[in-house]
Amino acid sequence: MPESHLREExxxxxxxxxxxxxxxRRDTVRLPDGHSAxxxxxxxxxxxxxxxxxxxxxxVLERQFRYPVGHVMTEFPAGKLDAGEDPLLCGQxxxxxxxxxxxxxxxxxxxxxxxxxxxxxxxxxYFARGLELGARQLDHGEFxxxxxxxxxxxxxxxxxxxxxxxxxxxCTLWLQNVLSGTWTxxxxxxxPADAA
Numbered sequence: 001m002p003e004s005h006l007r008e009e010x011x012x013x014x015x016x017x018x019x020x021x022x023x024x025r026r027d028t029v030r031l032p033d034g035h036s037a038x039x040x041x042x043x044x045x046x047x048x049x050x051x052x053x054x055x056x057x058x059x060v061l062e063r064q065f066r067y068p069v070g071h072v073m074t075e076f077p078a079g080k081l082d083a084g085e086d087p088l089l090c091g092q093x094x095x096x097x098x099x100x101x102x103x104x105x106x107x108x109x110x111x112x113x114x115x116x117x118x119x120x121x122x123x124x125x126y127f128a129r130g131l132e133l134g135a136r137q138l139d140h141g142e143f144x145x146x147x148x149x150x151x152x153x154x155x156x157x158x159x160x161x162x163x164x165x166x167x168x169x170x171c172t173l174w175l176q177n178v179l180s181g182t183w184t185x186x187x188x189x190x191x192p193a194d195a196a
Contacts, residue, residue: 005032008039021045021080044121048091049078049167051109051175052101053129059154059175060099060131061168064144074157075165078123087124092190095128097137099146104130107185109174114166123167125174127185151175 008029017024023043031037052060059076066073079094081087088106095101109125136146149157157163158172177183 007032008037011036016040040118042115042119042121044080044119045083046081046087046121047078047123048081048087048094049076049123049125049171050091050095051076051125051127051171052095052099052103052131053127054131054148055129058148058150060101060146060148061154062098062144062146064142073165074163075168076171078167088126089191091124091126091128096134097139098142098144100134100136101128101131102134103128103190104132105187106190107187109171109178109183109185112167112170125167125171127174127178127187129187151179 008031010027011030012028014026015023016026021044024040025043026038026040029037029039054060062075062077063072064075065071077095077098079090079098081090088108091106092103095103105128107127109127111125112123113119114121114123138144154163154172155176158169163169163172174183178185
């Protein structure tokens with residue numbers, strides 16, 4: 001499908017803020033009609049979110065305080081990609097660090113852009129099953145509670161506004177369609193180091 005009539009081309013770019021892992025930029029762009037405009041956006045390294053499935057049908061979730069919104073949020077385990085890190089390895093690392101679980105099988109569901117109007121962030125969605133619980137390995141300064149819920153409980157929390165985190169809402173859509181058989185996943189064994 002032709003898209004040239006929609007595309008914007010950068011003509012200048014300015015770094016506004018260089019943080020520890022986020023950067024803010026302001027670009028000047030040429031619009032499809034030839035006029036100019038500015039675009040301010042956050043450069044993000046990308047992230048992974050994991051939908052961990054227990055053998056009894058429950059899912060593993062977390063609750064943690066998110067400073068920018070000032071609330072404790074209910075979320076699926078997730079974390080940012082390190083420079084050059086493979087998304088699957090990131091998902092395996094984050095699941096173990098935050099929850100203590102390792103998974104025997106993994107499936108890549110897809111990817112989502114979290115905030116297309118002002119961020120480059122892409123989040124890779126993985127499902128994990130065959131979970132075995134071990135010790136968590138939280139990062140310094142990371143505080144979160146791990147708990148489990150049924151898919152019906154999670155769906156109800158999404159409906160009533162208890163869950164408002166965008167990645168968790170999107171993953172719940174995936175979960176609902178996977179469990180109904182409408183969407184299928186291509187499962188693969190975990191790498192030997194992660195499966196041990």
